[in-house]
Structure formats: C-alpha cells, structure tokens
Amino acid sequence: MELKRLQLNNHRNYAHLDLAPGPGVNVFVGANGQGKTNLLEAVAMLALSSSPRARRDLELLGPVTPAARIHAEVESAGRGLEVTITLHGEGERVRRVIEVDGVRRRGFDLPGHFRVTLFWPDDLGLVKAGPEQRRRFLNQMLVQIEPGYARNLAALRRVLEQRNSLLKRIAAGEEAAGVLEAWNAELVAYGSEIAGARARAVEQLRPYAAESHAEIAAGEQLEITYVGPPENFEDAVEKSLSDDLRRGSTTIGPHHDDLLIQLDGRD
Template sequence: MIITCAELNQFRSYEHCALTPCAGVNVLLGDNGQGKTNVLEALYLCCTGRSHRTRQDRELIRWGAEFAAVRVQAQRRDGDHDVEIALNALGRRRIKVFGQEISRSGELLGHVTGVLFSPEDLRTVKDGPAERRRFVDMALSQIKPAYYYALQRYARALKQRNETLKAIAAQPALAATLDAWDEQLAAAGAELMRQRRAYVEKLNAVASETHRDIAEGREKLEIRYQPSVTGGDDAEAVAEALFGARENDMRRLSTSVGAHRDDVQILVEGRDVRAFGSQGQQRTAALAMRLSELDVMREQLGEWPMLMLDDVMSELDPGRRRQLIGRLKGIQTFITCTDAEDLAGAAIGQAWRVENGELKDA
C-alpha cells in the first residue's frame, strides 16, 4: 500500500499542507519543533483513528481554529482508497471513506494501513501492561476490523459489569444480573485472547531475526503473550475465571480478571527487558517490535503497510542505520530527521524541509 496524496487543514501547526509522497523513502527534514512529527501523527490518525500522542482531539486542532481535517488517498492492490477525518473542538468527528460518511468508527480501519515507530514507543517496553495491550490492539485492529469491534464489545461489557458490581453494594439482589455481563465479557474476551495469542506468536516468530539485524551482538528477542486468564482461550474458561473472581470483585467493585488485564512479555536473552534491559536495549527492542509488526502486517494484509520512522536515525549507530535502511526496499517510508547526514546511503525519493508549520521541497 502506498499513500499517493495527503492533505492537512488546520491540523496542529499546519494551516494547510498538501504532499504527494513517492513510493519509496520520503524524508521530512527540519529543526526541532517545526512540525515533522505532526505530519506523521496526521497520517497515523488516518490509519487507526487515533493520535499516538493524545486522546484529546482538541489538541490536534490548530490553535485558534474551530476544526481540523486530514485527508489521505492511498493505492492498495485492490484499488484506490480515500479517507478523510474532520475533528471539532467538542470532540465530534466526521469520517468519510470513499467520500461517504461512515457511521461506525471501525469502518475507517484497513484502508490506509501503517506502522509508526516513535520515541513514545519506549513506553511499550518500559511502562505497564496497558501500553503493550495497545501495541497489540492497534495492529490487530488495522489487520482485522472485526477485532476492533470485539474490543468495543468487550469494553462495553466490562463497563457494565463494573457498574453492576457497584450497584450490588447498595442492592444485593442485582447480583443475579452479573451472569449476563459475564457471558458477554467471556465471549468477547475469548475472541480477543485467541487473536492476541495468534498475533503475538507471529510477532515472536519474526522478532528474533528483526532484532538481530538492528541489535548489537547476537541478543535474542522473545515476545510472549501473557493472558490474565490462564485456563484456556475459550469463552467457558473466561466465564469460569470471572465466576471464580466474583466474590472478590464484589468487594473490590471492579473486575479483576480478563483480557483487560493481559500483558505481553518482552525478553532479551531470556530476561524481562522492562526490568533488566538497559536504555539502549529497551530502545532496540521497541524498534524491533515495530519492524516485526510491519512484517506480520504484510503477511496478514498481503501487501506492505507504509512505515513511519520518527526520530529514529539519530539514535542508531551507522551500522544499525545501514541495516535499517536496507530493510526499507519496497516499503513506502516516511522518515523525520533533523540532520540529513543521518540518512547517508538511503535512496531518498522525496524530501521536504519543514519550517514553522510549512513544507517546502528540499
């Protein structure tokens, strides 16, 4: 898949900006704070419906403006795709796909597909399980919009179950209504677990090679799914775990087991990189995970997603930089950097200089 055209209106620091990228390596070059990441953020928004930096739409709207809009046209194997997202300060969104307004947010997914590596990715490795679930959820949602709908069903059932737990404290007779929420939670949860397990296994299968390419030495990276429910990935096992936790949950007023408590373990040389990895090892593991995501998405989608690399080059030594650049053949890539020297050796197809919210051909 390649993006053939992108347009930003009142998005972050841009009043208006249009770009026609090449199918190969596209470079956004500029000093700090000029608007390079903002462009990647806009493209990523069209892939996932989310920013990688904020959950507040209002932050994406140019200061003083009332709305922001991003439009991306992409060429996939099955033809041209067109996605347009308009946001207003009240949190209202209007999303069009092929020029038609969609009614369910999941209909956005699968048209513009991409993988973003950004400095925020270090959090996937360093922070708590929520970041790692998000890592898996965002990739799977792009690959399978049905997964995204299962996530939505799960979140709704979880909210209802938690509300019921609180209501029971005042009205014990309501305990009988927990069965219905447990059933829904178990059905959606089991689906999430199966897909997560399969995805993490695929990720793990390519991760050690990806990691070896960009890591110093011969360290081995392993990625393992760690489900909250360990008795099996079927609805019965989840329902049983929920039932078993019920008494405890009624005391704590929240649901203590299920897919919302899943984790993914990241090991370098058999050790948890979160606890034992150096800063450099953590960074390399995070990059390797994104590059593995790229491989798995290709396998699952039948074509390469585009790749966005934010601020990655300055962190790698020349050898690893060469390795990374060598991997980019046939993949539409957007790279931000402050120093053109960092890209020595790359076949750059298109470059822009980013200055104060404007793009100029470089």
C-alpha cells in the same frame, strides 16, 4: 498501499497543509517542534481511526477554529480511496466524523482500508512502560490486519463500561448480582476473541523478533510471550466477583493482558 495526497486543516500546529508525497521513500527533516511527528500522527489516524498518541481528541484541534480535518487520497489494493476524518469541538468534547469515499463509517470500520507501520520514540515504552503500552502496540497492529478485531475491541470497551457501572451499583445495594450474567457472557465472548487474536499474532512475531534481535546483539536470546486471561476464562470471571465488587471494576480479562519480553530468560 500508497499515500497519494494528504491535506490537513487545523490539525495541531498545521493551519493548512496540502502534501503530495513523492514515489518511494519520503524523508521529513526539520527542527524540533515544527510538526514532523504531528504529520506522521495524522497519517496514522487514517489507518487507526484515532490518534496513537493523544489521550483526548481535544489535543488534536489547532488554534484556528474548534474543528480539524484530515483528508487523504490513497491507493489500496489497486484502487483509489478517499479517507476523511473531521473533528468537531463542542466545548470539552469532540465529535469525530469518518468518511470513506464520502460515505460515513464508524470508527471500527475504518482500520484495514489503509495500513501503516508505526515507530517513534514512544515505542521505547514497549520495554520501559507498563502493560497498557504493550496492549496498545498489539491493538494498533491487529485492528489493521485481523478482520473483526476493531469491532470486538469496541464491543469489549462497551461491556467493561457497563459491567463496571453495575458492579458499583451492586456494591451499593442498588442492583442484584444476577444482572451481571449477561455482561459476564459478553465479556468472555469478546474477550476470548481478542485474546485469541493477540496470542496468534505474538506466536507469529516470536521467531522474527528473536532473529532480528540476534542480528544486533549477538549472544543474547530475545523471547516474547503473550500473557492472556486464565485458561478457564468463564470460571475465572465468576470467581472474581467478590474482588470485582470490592474494587468496583473488572479484574479479569484482556484489558489486563501483557506482552512478556525476556532476554536470556530475564524480564
């Protein structure tokens, strides 16, 4: 896969950019705050459909207009593609429009058309930060290589939003607990697909991670382990109901998974 051309309009600090990368490796050099990371972020968005670092799309809009555009010409699997992401600011909200060769696509349909490998200072959070950062790492990898993963992830987020809303209504006496059955089934179905994909990916990464670490830290043994939902996921969801009602949120599922990183058996 090759990035042939990148155009940015009002993306963060770029009022306008029209870049045609050279063949092979391209190196971007500049002082702090000039936009090197913003440029890489835009490329990553073409692969992931959303920013890997912004909490809200509103952060991506530059000062020129309440809209931003990222457009790229890429070569993938021997054919050319044009990918465009347009952000329309509407007050405190941002509407995202994604197009591939001029055809509108949903966010979970974009990953896989163009793939990237990300590495920047924030990745130190894989070790230093909490589980959310490690789940994000797995998600950013898997949406690009695992068919259906992005769709399952979007579905799981919808299920959690609906289930958590119902938990609050049940706790307030506004709904009966029976309304959760359908959402529990979807939580288990989508959650199992996501957990399975993560477990397979970590199992494949395990020997490469250990070998790479051994090359730079002789004598230390690195081990990575996926910590997913309980083995009997369905029973665990049912047994967690009282705790879920008390907290007003879903306490069992892949949204609480982690990637355990150990050196010589120590976390």
